[in-house]
Amino acid sequence: MQSIQWFPGHMAKTRRKITEDLKLVDVVAEIVDARIPYSSANPVLRNIVKNKPKIILLNKSDVADSKETQKWINKYKEKSEIAIPIDCKTGRGLPQFKAAIREALKDQIAVWDSKGMIGRPIRIMVLGIPNVGKSSLINKLIKGAKGKAEVQDKPGVTRQNRWFTVEKGLELLDTPGVLWPKFEDQTVGEKLAFTGAVKDQVMDIELLAYRLLENLMQHYPSAVRTRYKLDDTVNEKSAGHEILEQIGRKRGMLISGGEIDLERASIMVVDEFRAGKLGKITLERADEF
Structure with missing residues (x-):
């Protein structure tokens, strides 16, 4: 197996920026590839996010084995984690995503309401490795709004954090895709290469x-x-x-x-x-x- 090492300098900077911006958001949405949920979940991000409420979005579920996707959802549930199958291109699963956000933050929303902060926007940080569908998700959520996130079929397009208003009471923070410094398990790097999360020139x-x-x-x-x-x-x-x-x-x-x-x-x-x-x-x- 060919060794894969891919950690451009901008990714180290992005990781620091994500850590700083985490305090600006209420919940984290991590997008993973439904075909490789384990390999496309960034362990570095897990350490950064820690106890912040998190929702896992199993993107590209339209090309994944639905029976296996359900098994993954059940596995996350056993860990008290919320996982939702979505398809960023068609928008399938996005209504459930919005509902899950409000359910995950219902106690916090009640606190805001009690303090007279009724209607305070919920702020979501969207995280994920390159080319997993973050920009497509945001574009689908904001529909025809101005300032669409840039979408290209290649890893590493988004370069800076950007805010988007999805609808009244819901704001998204987009972040550049982040891979971790090295792949300890080479089969992980291999699967990322299969799905196009790392540049084809690497292998x-x-x-x-x-x-x-x-x-x-x-x-x-x-x-x-x-x-x-x-x-x-x-x-x-x-x-x-x-x-x-x-x-x-x-x-x-x-x-x-x-x-x-x-x-x-x-x-x-x-x-x-x-x-x-x-x-x-x-x-x-x-x-x-």
């Missing part, structure tokens, strides 16, 4: 495709077989390069001499997984953590 694309295919064949073999029309010579024990070679051949990705264009095949496999074209897939099971 060799062919190695990434090999490892992704091996992972998929362990848990969703029929999805891989169906998508790429693989024959019986490929199974759960096949090495990643064997699976990729057959995929490349089946798709006619050949170069001079009849050799398979593995780079082209690798890019296709990774892109199709990220786009949900292999079906609804979750790479991390709740009962494994």
